[in-house]
Amino acid sequence: xxxxxxxxxxxxxxxxxxxxxxxxxxxxxxxxxxxxxxxxxxxxxxxxxxxxxxxxxxxxxxxxxxxxxxxxxxxxxxxxxxxxxxxxxxxxxxxxxxxxxxxxxxxxxxxxxxxxxxxxxxxxxxxxxxxxxxxxxxxxxxxxxxxxxxxxxxxxxxxxxxxxxxxxxxxxxxxxxxxxxxxxxxxxxxxxxxxxxxxxxxxxxxxxxxxxxxxxxxxxxxxxxxxxxxxxxxxxxxxx
Numbered sequence: 001x002x003x004x005x006x007x008x009x010x011x012x013x014x015x016x017x018x019x020x021x022x023x024x025x026x027x028x029x030x031x032x033x034x035x036x037x038x039x040x041x042x043x044x045x046x047x048x049x050x051x052x053x054x055x056x057x058x059x060x061x062x063x064x065x066x067x068x069x070x071x072x073x074x075x076x077x078x079x080x081x082x083x084x085x086x087x088x089x090x091x092x093x094x095x096x097x098x099x100x101x102x103x104x105x106x107x108x109x110x111x112x113x114x115x116x117x118x119x120x121x122x123x124x125x126x127x128x129x130x131x132x133x134x135x136x137x138x139x140x141x142x143x144x145x146x147x148x149x150x151x152x153x154x155x156x157x158x159x160x161x162x163x164x165x166x167x168x169x170x171x172x173x174x175x176x177x178x179x180x181x182x183x184x185x186x187x188x189x190x191x192x193x194x195x196x197x198x199x200x201x202x203x204x205x206x207x208x209x210x211x212x213x214x215x216x217x218x219x220x221x222x223x224x225x226x227x228x229x230x231x232x233x234x235x236x237x238x239x240x
């Protein structure tokens with residue numbers, strides 16, 4: 001696929017998460033957890049334990065009984081630890097970093113990351129809050145969820161794509177070609193595709209994202225790709 005020369009060369013453009021995101025996860029979330037555990041939970045526990053017909057009353061009595069300095073210190077440490085875990089969990093799969101230059105696109109932190117030569121990119125678009133890069137046969141070679149703030153990140157992605165004359169699309173150019181998959185009832189599927197899609201559905205139910213990704217690649221080798229919508233799998237043939 002021949003693309004026009006980029007309108008602007010240079011060292012490339014890096015689009016990543018907002019600068020405040022990582023500090024908030026590493027400092028803000030533990031601090032908030034420490035404050036809540038050491039200052040807010042004890043009086044809240046005392047108030048809740050006095051309510052009639054309250055389930056798990058013993059838990060709230062324990063929280064309300066935090067009074068000694070060492071108990072407060074332990075609660076603060078526990079709250080900080082829980083806050084850190086929750087903050088890092090919120091970042092998981094959201095620290096997407098895209099590097100765009102005249103030669104290639106590189107995606108880091110996505111659900112399918114790596115690098116693809118610029119000349120092999122057939123489309124770049126947003127599918128909801130997910131960035132998708134299609135290869136020459138329309139297979140989604142790279143994709144990943146946008147980090148917050150999503151609107152600003154999406155604007156920077158579109159600007160970078162246009163700067164390097166990449167085929168930015170406002171929507172999936174093949175959206176109308178997807179059809180809902182039903183085992184044994186989807187016309188055109190090659191032998192073995194139903195088995196792969198069954199296995200992928202099971203992997204997604206188990207939250208086995210990497211396994212599901214491997215099955216998507218195997219389906220691509222059969223000439224098809226898949227996407228999810230409202231808990232259902234939709235498939236389409238690749239364009240050769």
